[in-house]
Amino acid sequence: MPPEANAFLPLTHLVYHLLLALAEEPGHAYALVQRIRDNSDGRIDPGTGSFYSIIRQTVDAGLIVDAPGDKDESRRRVYALTPLGRRVLEAEAARLEAQLAATRRSLGLAGRRPR
Amino acid sequence: MTLFAWLFARILSLAPPAFRNRYADEALDLSLARLGETHGITRVMRALRELVDAFRTVHVERRAARKVHTSLAATLTSQPRSLTMDAYLRDFRLAVRALLRAPAFSLAAIVTLAVGIGSTALMFTTVDAAFLQPLPFREPNRLAFVWQVTERAPSIRIAGRVWRDWQRVSSFSSLAAIAGTGQVTIRTGAEPERTVAASVSRNFFETLGVNPALGRGFSGEEAQVNGPGVVVISDALWTRGFGRDPGVLSRQLLIEGEPYPIIGVMPAGFRFPDEADLWRTFERLEDSESRTAHNYDVIGRLAPGATVESASAEIATATQALHAIDPVMASEGYRTRVVDLREELLGSSGQTVALLFGAVALVLLIGCVNVINLLLARATARQSQMTLRMAIGASRGAIVRILVMESLALAIAGGLLGALLTFWAGAFAAKLLPPALVTDGTLRPGATTFAVMGLLVVGVAVLCGVVSAWHTLRAPMRNTVASGRGVEGEPVAMRVLVAVEVALAVMLLAGAGVLVRSLMKLETVDLGFRRDGAVIAAFTLGSSSPASPYAEPDARARLLDRTLEEIGGIGGIDTVGVTSAFPLRSGGNPNALLEEEGAPPGEWGRDPATSYRIVGGQYFEAMDIPLAAGRFFDARDREGAPHVAIINERQAALMGGVRESLGRRVRMTNIDGYDDFATIVGVVAEVRHRGARSTPLPEVFFPYTQRPVRTWGMTLVAETALDAAAITPALREAMRRLDPEISITVASMEATVAEQFEPARFRTSLLGSFAGMATLLAVCGVFAVVSYAVARRTREIGIRLALGARTSGVRWLVLHRALVPVIIGSAIGVGGAFAGGRLLSRLTFEVSGSDPISFVTAVCVLIAAALAGALLPAARAVKIDPLLALRTE
Helix, strand or coil: CCCCHHHHCCCCHHHHHHHHHHHHCCEEHHHHHHHHHHHCCCCCCCCHHHHHHHHHHHHHCCCEEEEECCCCCCCCEEEEECHHHHHHHHHHHHHHHHHHHHHHHHHCCCCCCCC | CHHHHHHHHHHHCCCCHHHHHHHHHHHHHHHHHHHCCCCHHHHHHHHHHHHHHHHHHHHHHHHHHHCCCCCHHHHHHCCCCCHHHHHHHHHHHHHHHHHHCCHHHHHHHHHHHHHHHHHHHHHHHHHHHHHHCCCCCCCHHHEEEEEEECCCCCCECEEHHHHHHHCCCCCEEEEEEEEEEEEEEEECCCCEEEEEEEEECCCHHHHHCCCCCEECCCCCHHHCCCCCCCEEECHHHHHHHHCCCHHHHHCEEEECCEEEEEEEECCCCCCCCCCCCEEEEHHHCCCCCCCCCEEEEEEEEECCCCCHHHHHHHHHHHHHHHHHHCHHHHHHCCEEEEEEHHHHHHCCHHHHHHHHHHHHHHHHHHHHHHHHHHHHHHHHHCHHHHHHHHHCCCCHHHHHHHHHHHHHHHHHHHHHHHHHHHHHHHHHHHHHCCHHHCCHHHHCCCHHHHHHHHHHHHHHHHHHHHHHHHHHHHCCHHHHHHHCCCCCCCCHHHHHHHHHHHHHHHHHHHHHHHHHHHHHHHHCCCCCCCCCCEEEEEEECCCCCCCCCCCCHHHHHHHHHHHHHHHHCCCCEEEEEEECCCCCCCCCCCCECCEECCCCHHHHCCCCCEEEEEEEECHHHHHCCCEEEECCCCCCCCCCCCCEEEEEHHHHHHCCCHHHHCCCEEECCCCCCCCCCEEEEEEECCCCCCCCCCCCCCEEEEECCCCCCCCCEEEEEEEECCCHHHHHHHHHHHHHHHCCCCCCEEEEHHHHHHHCCHHHHHHHHHHHHHHHHHHHHHHHHHHHHHHHHHHHCHHHHHHHHHCCCCHHHHHHHHHHHHHHHHHHHHHHHHHHHHHHHHHHHCCCCCCCCCCHHHHHHHHHHHHHHHHHHHHHHHHHHHCCCHHHHHHCC
């Protein structure tokens, strides 16, 4: 039985951003760090060790897979999102959206969406 | 960054194999790539962050490896949290609270550390400016000076012709020349102003790699003989004289009454050489073809691939080739020397800075020793508490952590308090370094200084904490628990520490003593001319331009005649004279060979070459330079009369003696066309022209009445009992009557002489105050340890007294115990001072770096001070009431 996506929620910032970065296209570590930084306006800039710790955890959990990269650069692996990973990201996005909607209702901000 | 790579790899190798084997290599690559995107201080911060992060990763991965059974999903959702960080913070808070409960102890420790850390940071700003910060030029480490040298003269300037010949040397991509700097009179507003002008070659800015911020440098046409005169000004002058007018490039600057179009403004902070305010090119003036007219400083940019060594070799070969075609140059026999720009600019300041930094580090070390002593005293007093903690299950690690946290809290407080001292960092750097190295940026302590302070705080905390923890853990635990009291006397560690701090203090005191003795000798050295009772006034007489009112020799001579007459007529002035090269100020570089009539060229090859000065009026009388033989210049030596000269004793010695040189005929070629021989009519005593440390130069004097040579800068010397300030208005008024365009700078002889001792005075007082602090700290240390020991041995002393010991015996017991580490420390300190003496020797004057008088004095002072520190507790010991002491049992 495939693991239920909801079991992974809520995701930490870093895992969320890692999955988000991979949602566009597969990439190697350097590109991922760059994308994470760009997607978060520079607010999330993980240390290299922490970044690989997250990679190890998500690979072990089956959210992403690593594949040896092109032959030219021996040590660079390319990472890609698994179908499970994509479902988890979607579930997290849905959860966040629901949370956001609830917050808006409580604060009376409904309809005033930022452009 | 290889150190970083090594550390990063070492840290990650501690991670569990599952992580390490898969990701460690890749992580190192990524980390290095990301580090490569940053520069300077951000790079250092990033590297530190990466290392800390790597540690955390190892921690997280190890914990994860232990918990393989827990759900993977659970690890992903738990926020990264460091439990240990909380524990550390809790320990830190506990430590701060414990310290607040012992305010006297804490304050003593904090102030000691503040002085140590603060002064170290203060000196570090200077070290940073001297050795670490880049000079304000492009790729400054590719720049080098080129000098000619002899055994005795390390930096002889280069003839213009030789500089032009050297242009072919391929080790230099560009080779510029500096004719020098001098005071000129400029006018931007109503009043004329004197400022520093530099005379440089066309490629000067290009060689240094600094372009004007506004406008341009010199063009080819402007660097041609008789080309148009133009000027590049400094940012400071642009601000001061032109209110930062953007249209300044269409304006002119009046220099010596002559208008110069402004073609460029240099960037702010660029004042090289000598705080220059404006730059002109000397290449538009006709230059001598002689290869022995030593008129230029030469500075080159190394070509890609060239090194100082390869350039030295190539310049030497090129110079040998010139010797082959120029017998006069060959007769000088000078060799060449290429020296790195920073080394040249630093000169002996580098050693001063290194020495003082070493000294201040010793003060910090002594401070640490005192704090360790305080911590030990506290730890021993808390021995039972610690033992109890361990008995009820506290780990050794926890005990160490408490002690390290306490010293960390002390070090942080000390560091913050010490940071106040860095407020003076800029003033220190400015006083210790040559102006070329003190740019606007170096006058403030930068990020590096504060990073170093941070490291010092951590270092001090670890040093103090670990030493005291080590001692606490080693102490015999069972005894203390059993008796409820500590062991008798002071711990051995404390006595060792006293010896260490006494040794460090003796080193500093001995060093300070050597510098004080050297300064005393320096200040009493006979300069050969008066030190007070005169006023000097510097001014510039015209310029090289044909339009200058004093370009004609006659006009110069007439103005000087009238000046001497006017100034001599001022009430209160006794004698007055004028010179082209005032000692201590200018004319320190030997000019050329003095040629004697009838002697073959080989005979003139003297080392060093002779300096010429143009003098007039009663110059020697006003300077109080005695006559050794013959006569001074007088009214007979007019234009049209046979030319005469006066030489000094040093020159006479080269010519075979004082009496023997009278009446002989000499000349110096290449000086403004005055090539005829002049008869030596007098010999005067020698002066230390380049200051107290220098050896006298061979000199020849010519009267301006016969040879009004175009030496632009002139200095008047007026003998007077009046104060410089009192006479200045009269001097200015007299000059204004003669020519309102000439501005003068007036100074007293006393201040001018004192100025040259300023650097030596400053470094001596600095080292002296460091030594003073060290001694004070050492005495405090001795006092604390002896008081502590007496307090601990109250019972023992009481028993001795009860059993009939004499008070003198008890006092001796205490003093003897106190003095043993002091004497051992002194001996070690003397050894250390001998080792440091070699560095000191380069800064001293006629005193050896290992001067026995200073060493003996230092040891005596310290032993006496230590004895004083031990006397009070010893006196307290003999007053112990035996009954009271026994009752404490």
